[in-house]
Amino acid sequence: MLLLRDAHNRIIRDLRVSLTDRCNFRCFYCLPNGEPPLARKETILTFEEIERICEIFVSLGIEKIRLTGGEPMLRKDIEVLVEKLARLKVQSQSESQISNLKFQIIDSENRKSQIANRKSLDLALTTNGHTFPRRAANLKKAGLDRVTISLDSLRRERFREITGVDALENVFESIEAAKKYNLTPVKINCVLVRGRNDDEIVDFARFARERDVEMRFIEFMPLDAGGDWRRESIVTAREIRETINRAFPLHLKEKSRGAETAWRYSFADGAPGEIGIVAPVTEMFCGACSRIRLTADGQIRTCLFSTDEYNLRAFLRGGASRAEIVEFIQAVVLKKEARHSINDEKFAPASRSMSFIGG
Ligand code: SAM
Ligand code: SF4
Ligand code: SF4
Numbered sequence: 134m135l136l137l138r139d140a141h142n143r144i145i146r147d148l149r150v151s152l153t154d155r156c157n158f159r160c161f162y163c164l165p166n167g168e169p170p171l172a173r174k175e176t177i178l179t180f181e182e183i184e185r186i187c188e189i190f191v192s193l194g195i196e197k198i199r200l201t202g203g204e205p206m207l208r209k210d211i212e213v214l215v216e217k218l219a220r221l222k223v224q225s226q227s228e229s230q231i232s233n234l235k236f237q238i239i240d241s242e243n244r245k246s247q248i249a250n251r252k253s254l255d256l257a258l259t260t261n262g263h264t265f266p267r268r269a270a271n272l273k274k275a276g277l278d279r280v281t282i283s284l285d286s287l288r289r290e291r292f293r294e295i296t297g298v299d300a301l302e303n304v305f306e307s308i309e310a311a312k313k314y315n316l317t318p319v320k321i322n323c324v325l326v327r328g329r330n331d332d333e334i335v336d337f338a339r340f341a342r343e344r345d346v347e348m349r350f351i352e353f354m355p356l357d358a359g360g361d362w363r364r365e366s367i368v369t370a371r372e373i374r375e376t377i378n379r380a381f382p383l384h385l386k387e388k389s390r391g392a393e394t395a396w397r398y399s400f401a402d403g404a405p406g407e408i409g410i411v412a413p414v415t416e417m418f419c420g421a422c423s424r425i426r427l428t429a430d431g432q433i434r435t436c437l438f439s440t441d442e443y444n445l446r447a448f449l450r451g452g453a454s455r456a457e458i459v460e461f462i463q464a465v466v467l468k469k470e471a472r473h474s475i476n477d478e479k480f481a482p483a484s485r486s487m488s489f490i491g492g
Pocket of ligand 1: 156202262492
């Protein structure tokens with residue numbers, strides 16, 4: 134099977150697709166107050182375009198697709214897209230069943246056998262949880278496998294201060310809905326920022342144990358639209374680990390890290406739940422990066438911190454053939470950055486901030 138290999142010998146297996154650059158929250162570390170400059174409506178990829186691109190990526194070895202944004206749940210009828218993408222999963226290794234799949238753009242027998250040989254596709258979603266509870270059942274039915282929900286405070290008033298919206302209860306309901314519909318393992322993303330929510334680390338660890346979820350702490354990155362990131366604002370992986378260990382001793386899970394971004398820990402006393410620590414700044418994992426991103430307006434980004442983007446939308450809408458799109462993607466992957474430069478003296482900021490990139 135043809136795989137996407139970059140110039141640093143990393144294989145790309147993880148595609149993040151941003152469905153919109155709009156958001157109904159204003160998290161201070163991502164998209165602070167005000168009206169951001171949004172992409173023009175006609176530049177946003179249609180579901181058919183996203184499906185076509187994803188099918189090609191999957192034929193090139195992508196094993197995980199994560200739908201994100203902005204807030205992906207703002208995209209009308211997201212269930213319809215999930216259903217389309219779920220059809221890309223391998224339902225059987227047998228050729229007869231493969232041919233029953235209604236891939237509209239499979240144009241050769243060769244392509245069918247490539248699909249037959251690949252591993253199954255993992256379809257995930259990252260959401261702020263605001264409108265998720267009432268749509269969880271349909272998303273599951275459409276073929277979604279897993280969900281990651283963002284949660285930066287367990288205190289109602291602080292949650293409102295961080296996100297601009299009084300919606301803590303919705304997030305709690307989202308977590309329960311994700312569990313109810315087996316969108317598991319449920320991961321909870323929390324960006325810790327010094328002086329804002331770093332006094333809740335132990336509360337979050339207790340929450341992971343009580344709710345049986347994986348609590349993922351993410352170091353604050355300089356990707357905020359407001360440009361307020363400061364190195365001193367980072368709560369480091371080391372500090373997070375030590376703080377939790379004092380309250381609830383942790384046990385590093387086998388196979389933790391590798392191509393994964395998180396160090397994953399279970400609780401040494403056998404309690405349910407997990408802790409994940411994602412430390413892109415103080416414990417950089419670029420050497421094992423397997424990610425590529427597609428923005429809502431159809432640009433390929435080879436790194437969160439890219440200063441260049443590659444206009445797949447124009448290429449696609451210009452009538453490119455499948456073979457030409459494959460060639461375009463392969464050439465773009467070869468340009469993937471070796472690593473970010475946050476820790477270098479001359480840090481070159483990314484060309485767009487997190488809600489526009491698709492985190
Ligand atoms: N709106 C959805 C949400 O918040 O879950 C999906 C998009 S959001 C950009 C994806 C993830 O990026 C969230 O979990 C968020 O916490 C994280 N994020 C946003 N800005 C960040 C920053 N400056 N540093 C680290 N993580 C960030
Ligand atoms: Fe919106 Fe997610 Fe960014 Fe918060 S982190 S502003 S919910 S895109
Ligand atoms: Fe991959 Fe870039 Fe993130 Fe490093 S900073 S892990 S190269 S996306």
